Amino acid sequence: MRIVARTASWCLGLAGLLAAAVTVSAALGPVRVPPVEVTKVLLNALAVPVGAEVETRSMPGPLFVPAIELRYVSPFAYPVADLHRQIVVAIRLPRILLAAVVGFALAAAGTVMQGFFRNPMADPSIIGVSSGAAVGAVAFIVAPAMLPGWLHWLGLQGMAFLGALAAAFGVYAIATRNGRTPVATLLLAGVAVQTFLGAVVSYLQLQAEESLRQVVGWLMGHLAGASWAEVRVTLVVVPVLFAVLLVYARDLNVLLLGEEEARGLGIAVERTKRILLGVSALITAAGVAVTGVIGFVGLIVPHMLRLVVGPDHRILLPTAALAGGSFLVIADTVARLGSAEIPVGVVTAAVGAPFFLFLLRKREVHEL
Amino acid sequence: MADDEAEAGTDTSATGSTVDADDARPYLEATDVTVSIGGTTVLEGVDLAVETGSFLGVVGPNGAGKTTLLRTLRGSLAPDRGRVRVDDEDLTTRSARAVARRVASVPQDTTLSFDFSVEQVVGMGRTPHRSRFSTADADDREAVTDAMATTDTARFADRSVGTLSGGERQRVLVARALAQETPVLLLDEPTGSLDVNHTVETLELVRDLVEAGKTVVAAIHDLNVAARYCDELLLLADGRVRSVGTPETVLSEPALRDAFDARTVVTEQPGSTAPLVTALPDHDPDAASRRVHVVGTGQRAATAVGVLVAAGHEVSVGVVPAGDAAAERAREIGADPVTVPPFAGVSDDAAAAATDRAAAADVTVVVGSPFTDNRRVATALPGSRRVVIDASGIEGREATLEGLGDAIELIGAGKKSGAGDADEADGVERTDGMEEGKADQANRTNDR
Numbered sequence: 001m002r003i004v005a006r007t008a009s010w011c012l013g014l015a016g017l018l019a020a021a022v023t024v025s026a027a028l029g030p031v032r033v034p035p036v037e038v039t040k041v042l043l044n045a046l047a048v049p050v051g052a053e054v055e056t057r058s059m060p061g062p063l064f065v066p067a068i069e070l071r072y073v074s075p076f077a078y079p080v081a082d083l084h085r086q087i088v089v090a091i092r093l094p095r096i097l098l099a100a101v102v103g104f105a106l107a108a109a110g111t112v113m114q115g116f117f118r119n120p121m122a123d124p125s126i127i128g129v130s131s132g133a134a135v136g137a138v139a140f141i142v143a144p145a146m147l148p149g150w151l152h153w154l155g156l157q158g159m160a161f162l163g164a165l166a167a168a169f170g171v172y173a174i175a176t177r178n179g180r181t182p183v184a185t186l187l188l189a190g191v192a193v194q195t196f197l198g199a200v201v202s203y204l205q206l207q208a209e210e211s212l213r214q215v216v217g218w219l220m221g222h223l224a225g226a227s228w229a230e231v232r233v234t235l236v237v238v239p240v241l242f243a244v245l246l247v248y249a250r251d252l253n254v255l256l257l258g259e260e261e262a263r264g265l266g267i268a269v270e271r272t273k274r275i276l277l278g279v280s281a282l283i284t285a286a287g288v289a290v291t292g293v294i295g296f297v298g299l300i301v302p303h304m305l306r307l308v309v310g311p312d313h314r315i316l317l318p319t320a321a322l323a324g325g326s327f328l329v330i331a332d333t334v335a336r337l338g339s340a341e342i343p344v345g346v347v348t349a350a351v352g353a354p355f356f357l358f359l360l361r362k363r364e365v366h367e368l
Numbered sequence: 369m370a371d372d373e374a375e376a377g378t379d380t381s382a383t384g385s386t387v388d389a390d391d392a393r394p395y396l397e398a399t400d401v402t403v404s405i406g407g408t409t410v411l412e413g414v415d416l417a418v419e420t421g422s423f424l425g426v427v428g429p430n431g432a433g434k435t436t437l438l439r440t441l442r443g444s445l446a447p448d449r450g451r452v453r454v455d456d457e458d459l460t461t462r463s464a465r466a467v468a469r470r471v472a473s474v475p476q477d478t479t480l481s482f483d484f485s486v487e488q489v490v491g492m493g494r495t496p497h498r499s500r501f502s503t504a505d506a507d508d509r510e511a512v513t514d515a516m517a518t519t520d521t522a523r524f525a526d527r528s529v530g531t532l533s534g535g536e537r538q539r540v541l542v543a544r545a546l547a548q549e550t551p552v553l554l555l556d557e558p559t560g561s562l563d564v565n566h567t568v569e570t571l572e573l574v575r576d577l578v579e580a581g582k583t584v585v586a587a588i589h590d591l592n593v594a595a596r597y598c599d600e601l602l603l604l605a606d607g608r609v610r611s612v613g614t615p616e617t618v619l620s621e622p623a624l625r626d627a628f629d630a631r632t633v634v635t636e637q638p639g640s641t642a643p644l645v646t647a648l649p650d651h652d653p654d655a656a657s658r659r660v661h662v663v664g665t666g667q668r669a670a671t672a673v674g675v676l677v678a679a680g681h682e683v684s685v686g687v688v689p690a691g692d693a694a695a696e697r698a699r700e701i702g703a704d705p706v707t708v709p710p711f712a713g714v715s716d717d718a719a720a721a722a723t724d725r726a727a728a729a730d731v732t733v734v735v736g737s738p739f740t741d742n743r744r745v746a747t748a749l750p751g752s753r754r755v756v757i758d759a760s761g762i763e764g765r766e767a768t769l770e771g772l773g774d775a776i777e778l779i780g781a782g783k784k785s786g787a788g789d790a791d792e793a794d795g796v797e798r799t800d801g802m803e804e805g806k807a808d809q810a811n812r813t814n815d816r
Contacts, residue, residue: 004503247500254492256482260444261475265548266468266496311483 007315014322018100021326025333026092033084040078041088047072098226099332099344100325101234102287103297107324108242109280109287110298111305111317115252116276117183124284124298127190127277128167131197133288136163137218138204141211156218157230157289164285167193172277181273183259221294221345223332230290241283242321248276249313256311294345296352297324297331303359395420395583396441396552400450403433403440410436411607413450418585418600420551423578425598426587427618429628433607434587435476438554441585443467454552468496472548474541476556476587486532486540487525490515493547515546519573535566542570546577553577555586559593571597595619595642603627619643633674635697636667646671646769657681658776661726662703663746664735664757665689670697671769672735672757677701679773684729686722687714687742694735714741723748731779733772734759753779 023042027035050073054066109124117126125131136159144152151159171193175186201219208215251272254262263269288294305320328344331351335344394417403411411433418424426434439445441452443459452459454470472493493515494508504512516522519539524532529540538558545553558574559567567590575597578584588594594601595615603610603618605627611618624632630647637644644667660676662669662685669685670693676683686706688695698705706722708714719741726732726748734756738746746754746762754764755775767775 250495250498250500253484253488254495256484257492260439263444263464264442264468264471264473265492266463266465268464306483312488 003312003314006309007318010309010315010319011322014319014326018322018326018329021329021333022096022100025096025329026088028333028337029087029092031083031087033088037080037084038088040076040080041085042093043076044074044078044080044085045089045093046076047074094228094231095223095226095332095336096329097231098234098290099223099328101231101238102223102291102294103301103328104242104321104325105234105238105283105287106294106298107301107327108245108317108321109284110324111302111313111320112245112252112276112280113298114302115256115313116273116280117187118256118258119187120303121299122187123295124280125194125288125293125295127186127281128171128193128197129164129281129284130288130293131194131201132167132170133160133164133285134201134219134293135167135197135204136160137289137292138201138208138215139163141214141218142204142208160292161285161289164289165281167197168277168281168285180270183273186277217343218292219345220343221292221348222343223291224336224341226290234286234290237286238283241279241286244275244279245283246317248272249317252276252313252317253311292343292345294328294348296348296356297328300352300356300359301327303356307359394418395455396585397453398437398441398450399453401437401440401447401452402449403436403445403447405436405445409607411440411447414604414607414609416585416602416609416612418583420583421578421581422599423574423584423586423597425594425601425615426585426604427589427591427594427601428604428610430589432604432627434604435556436607437604438473438556438585438587441552442471442473442554465496468548468550470550471552471554472545472550473554474538474545474556474558476560483528483530485526486521486529486543487512487516489529489540490521490525490543490547493544496548511547511549515543518546519543535562538562538566538570542573551581552583552585555584557589558586559588559590567593591619591624591645592637592642595645596637596640615643616641619645631678633671633678635671635674636693638667644671646675658731659684659729660731660733660776661685661722661729661745661748662694662698662733662735663722663726663738663742664733665692665694666736667693668757668769669694669735672733672772673697673703674701675769675772676733676776677703679776681776684722684725686725687718687745714739719744731755731776732764733757733776734762734764737761755779 023035023038026038026042027033033041049070051071052068053071054068106124110122113122113124113126114120116122137156139147140151140156140159147159151162154162171186171189172181174193175181175189205212205215251262251267254265254267255269255272257265259269262272284298301324302316302320305316305323309315309319328348331347332344334351335342335347396416396418398414398416401411401414402409414433414437416424416437426437428434436445440447441459443452443462443464446460454467459467459471490512491504491508494504494511497511498504498508513522516525519542521536521539521543524536529537532540542555542558545555553574555574558570562570571593574584574586578599586594586598588598598615600613601615601618602612603623610627611623619634621632621634624630624634624645628647633646635644635646636642657680660681660683662673662676662683664672665688669688673683673685673694674697683698683703684706685694685698685703688698688705688707689710689712690707691710692707695705695707697703704725706718706725708718722742722745726745729749730753732746732749732754734746734754735758737759743762746759751763752765754762755767755772756762756764757767757769757772765775765779
């Protein structure tokens with residue numbers, strides 16, 4: 001019972017922080033919008049489903065699969081300036097929400113990977129997801145002519161997503177023998193595959209010529225130009241996958257004791273590992289496919305939260321995810337506020353690495 | 369010969385089982401279990417059977433396969449051949465969750481480097497009883513509270529396991545296994561990281577659990593601890609069962625020499641009938657054999673006699689009442705006892721015979737305070753050539769049963785270097801010179 005109350009209060013607090021970060025971020029930019037005005041715009045933008053009705057008007061025959069249509073109501077209608085509404089809703093909000101969702105996803109996946117590998121240096125890209133996404137994306141940018149036609153249909157994000165999943169599955173397949181996947185083998189296979197894919201990306205970059213700038217921009221991580229379509233996809237995919245991870249939080253705790261102990265306590269270890277790996281790969285891929293490689297969120301945010309709330313994944317996982325969202329929103333706000341926009345991956349690494357070193361020296365991050 | 373031993377042991381246990389078994393089958397049973405790890409056969413054709421509410425100790429040298437056997441019994445390793453049954457169900461066909469509701473285990477390696485609280489770790493024992501979506505219910509909380517109370521870990525329920533001492537961690541892991549509420553409990557070296565006090569505490573606790581109906585199998589490296597607490601022992605060496613049965617049948621000197629490649633003396637533990645195994649240092653063939661006279665009675669004297677004979681010394685004993693453990697022991701292993709009938713008192717003849725033997729010996733060993741008539745025997749040699757074990761009122765080099773061999777060596781070395789012995793305190797007439805006396809004095813000082 002204690003754990004439920006603790007988790008709830010921490011999550012409420014961090015959700016409040018995230019809401020505040022989103023609001024302040026939306027207020028900042030070349031055109032200043034007062035935070036109160038932003039809040040009003042955000043509330044106006046909310047649409048709450050209040051009911052559903054079966055669409056029956058246009059039935060051609062008596063047998064049909066009913067289509068269900070949700071009825072929405074916007075509960076708030078504050079008067080706001082149209083310019084402010086445009087800036088916040090059309091320009092800033094998609095980017096900010098994308099940052100929040102991707103930060104959320106990366107921190108969640110990082111938490112799971114660190115627990116899963118029982119290794120403090122594990123992050124979401126450990127099983128090759130990021131490098132796979134990079135190969136897919138860079139190949140699409142550099143050499144579209146060399147790709148078969150059906151891959152063009154996928155687009156940049158689709159290619160990155162496909163590359164991410166292919167790399168993760170490849171690492172898993174390499175490390176699996178006789179239906180068992182030793183974690184140490186998985187880790188080494190991940191490192192080797194990452195190195196190999198890094199070589200592929202470097203080679204592709206040499207061929208890039210005029211598209212080199214775009215390649216580098218993608219590789220460093222970017223949130224600029226986010227569209228509502230991208231945000232909607234990740235907003236649906238990420239919470240569903242996150243819910244699966246959350247269901248396995250207690251199993252993750254037990255896995256920290258070691259696989260054999262976990263089995264002794266009744267965990268179906270190989271199946272649990274497959275699910276955790278698969279879902280983490282998916283949730284990471286959903287993020288990096290849209291934004292490119294954003295480092296350090298998935299590494300340091302879980303560590304920070306572990307210091308604060310402890311190692312119990314039932315509280316660590318949701319709090320780290322919420323904090324990851326806030327972290328990336330703030331980092332991206334810094335990235336876009338300068339005179340020239342810098343890739344958000346540069347900001348997270350520039351802020352994250354020194355902070356990580358500080359934690360390493362100051363307190364105990366040596367352990368999970 | 370070893371095979372004969374093993375078979376004899378197995379037979380005993382088989383008859384033992386049929387006598388007290390009402391059920392058709394033992395609760396935990398392994399038949400013909402063969403396990404190989406990385407191509408090496410670690411266990412070969414292991415059979416074992418444990419009744420409900422009984423405690424089987426698995427003993428054997430390092431690398432015998434004790435841990436592998438326990439891992440197989442908990443379902444962590446699938447045997448290449450043979451099967452493990454719990455309550456008549458084959459373990460390998462059951463899910464991890466189903467197994468975890470029947471078998472709990474306490475691992476040997478108790479390193480827990482992360483920051484979970486003791487209560488959280490114990491709570492993890494409830495994993496096989498809880499559904500994925502539920503929070504802890506009243507049963508879970510009660511099981512955790514009970515487990516912590518039983519193991520006396522409730523005091524540090526909120527502390528991080530990383531801050532506990534080895535013994536405390538061990539108890540936390542026992543608590544976790546108890547919270548699992550399984551009929552079978554497996555312990556791998558439960559006393560490996562514990563001091564004497566906690567060893568006794570832990571095993572008394574396990575014993576209580578056995579009395580309450582738990583079926584326990586433990587790998588225990590300390591033979592004497594195993595003998596004292598287990599109902600039956602299984603002696604494992606090179607992956608094979610050498611013998612199974614009561615501690616008395618399993619812990620025989622030949623079987624132990626065969627399994628451990630070590631020389632031992634088996635006597636009885638004080639205050640119990642459980643066998644007491646004393647390992648002897650390897651006999652140094654260069655070490656001279658000495659004549660040693662032992663004064664003392666009972667188990668400890670008997671052990672001393674065994675140790676001395678096994679170390680290659682020529683041993684005489686006396687005066688002892690006939691039928692005393694020391695007399696029996698001496699007769700068994702070919703030492704020379706001077707006996708008197710029980711309760712008859714020491715006759716002058718016997719006292720004279722014993723004194724002659726003592727005077728002719730190189731060293732006298734006095735175990736316990738000698739009764740009046742034996743004092744003369746004990747002091748036939750000067751104090752500097754006397755080793756005393758728990759004897760008050762007698763001068764001499766103090767030693768323990770384990771250190772007996774070394775003490776004899778030291779006295780022998782002093783003698784060999786030409787040192788005679790002067791001991792004014794004893795007032796025994798000496799013919800040796802003063803220099804030797806000094807050398808001996810120095811020797812004794814060093815020893816303290």
